[in-house]
Amino acid sequence: MGENAIEIEGLRKTYAASGSQPPKEALKGIDLNIPAGSIFGLLGPNGAGKSTLINILAGLVRKSSGKVRIWGFDQDVNPRQSRGAIGVMPQELNIDPFFTPRAALEVQAGLYGVPKSQRITDRILKAIGLEDKAEAYARNLSGGMRRRLLLGKALVHRPQVLVLDEPTAGVDIELRQMLWTNIRRLNEEQGTTIILTTHYLEEAQEMCGEIAIINHGEVIARDSTAALIGRMDAKTLVVHPETPVDPLPQMPVGVDVARRRDGALAFTYRRGEISTGAVIEAVRNAGIVMRDVATQEPDLEDVFVALTSNRKGAA
Ligand code: ADP
Ligand code: MG
Numbered sequence: 318m319g320e321n322a323i324e325i326e327g328l329r330k331t332y333a334a335s336g337s338q339p340p341k342e343a344l345k346g347i348d349l350n351i352p353a354g355s356i357f358g359l360l361g362p363n364g365a366g367k368s369t370l371i372n373i374l375a376g377l378v379r380k381s382s383g384k385v386r387i388w389g390f391d392q393d394v395n396p397r398q399s400r401g402a403i404g405v406m407p408q409e410l411n412i413d414p415f416f417t418p419r420a421a422l423e424v425q426a427g428l429y430g431v432p433k434s435q436r437i438t439d440r441i442l443k444a445i446g447l448e449d450k451a452e453a454y455a456r457n458l459s460g461g462m463r464r465r466l467l468l469g470k471a472l473v474h475r476p477q478v479l480v481l482d483e484p485t486a487g488v489d490i491e492l493r494q495m496l497w498t499n500i501r502r503l504n505e506e507q508g509t510t511i512i513l514t515t516h517y518l519e520e521a522q523e524m525c526g527e528i529a530i531i532n533h534g535e536v537i538a539r540d541s542t543a544a545l546i547g548r549m550d551a552k553t554l555v556v557h558p559e560t561p562v563d564p565l566p567q568m569p570v571g572v573d574v575a576r577r578r579d580g581a582l583a584f585t586y587r588r589g590e591i592s593t594g595a596v597i598e599a600v601r602n603a604g605i606v607m608r609d610v611a612t613q614e615p616d617l618e619d620v621f622v623a624l625t626s627n628r629k630g631a632a
Pocket of ligand 2: 369408
């Protein structure tokens with residue numbers, strides 16, 4: 318198997334033209350390896366191609382060209398094994414309203430050829446907190462319950478790789494917490510590799526050890542979360558002056574200063590070019606008495622904005 322759960326080479330997808338819609342090149346040659354055992358984030362703006370990529374992994378969308386190996390199985394050579402190694406919680410809520418959660422899980426297990434004796438339906442119902450709704454019709458479940466059921470369906474064949482497409486979009490905080498607890502536990506206790514897309518960057522920063530950023534069908538960055546954030550060279554020193562400062566002080570080249578609404582002064586500079594000590598010194602030399610001072614580190618949001626806007630902020 319090697320140490321990658323997923324290996325993708327030169328993956329392309331062009332959706333055919335339909336009606337007045339021209340063909341759409343959604344993936345333009347993706348190369349991406351995802352290490353086994355990781356919690357891996359796939360980030361990118363709307364329309365970037367994240368769902369297309371995930372749906373190709375899941376076998377729901379047919380690729381135009383390229384290679385995909387899941388748990389060492391080439392999708393084209395060993396379709397059954399590669400499909401069996403992955404479970405997908407899709408972005409849309411496609412649940413049969415006439416099935417109960419128990420029936421939905423049983424049918425799904427049947428689809429994956431899991432023998433009756435090896436099914437873990439009750440364990441899954443418990444894990445997703447739907448034990449007491451096991452016999453309720455899906456049309457009577459709340460949105461949050463349906464989403465949990467989707468997670469349960471992705472787990473019936475105990476896949477080594479679990480893929481979650483926007484699992485927490487439009488979900489309340491309590492359910493979000495529950496989903497993350499479940500997902501972390503799967504990763505820690507069973508060693509399940511987790512791949513997720515989310516547009517909550519804070520969530521990705523907290524959950525994912527490694528991240529790929531996709532934009533316009535291409536991977537534009539792929540690194541550990543810490544290294545991605547470390548790439549942002551900018552740092553901000555926030556100073557609350559003892560008395561209001563007006564006009565803004567003159568600062569050395571490379572230090573930008575802005576006034577915040579609360580009267581604080583924000584000095585932004587590049588760590589590689591000037592030290593925090595030197596910035597503080599310059600503030601003192603400008604005659605500003607500091608009542609309070611703090612530094613702010615860039616976060617994943619800053620990295621994301623820098624990379625996906627056309628500015629060259631980060632590299
Ligand atoms: P994301 O999940 O990152 O928002 P998608 O993979 O859903 O992006 O979409 C990538 C691009 O492909 C978008 O421009 C989208 O409009 C287009 N697209 C997605 N699905 C289809 C489809 N079934 N037919 C045609 N175009 C599609
Ligand atoms: Mg999507």
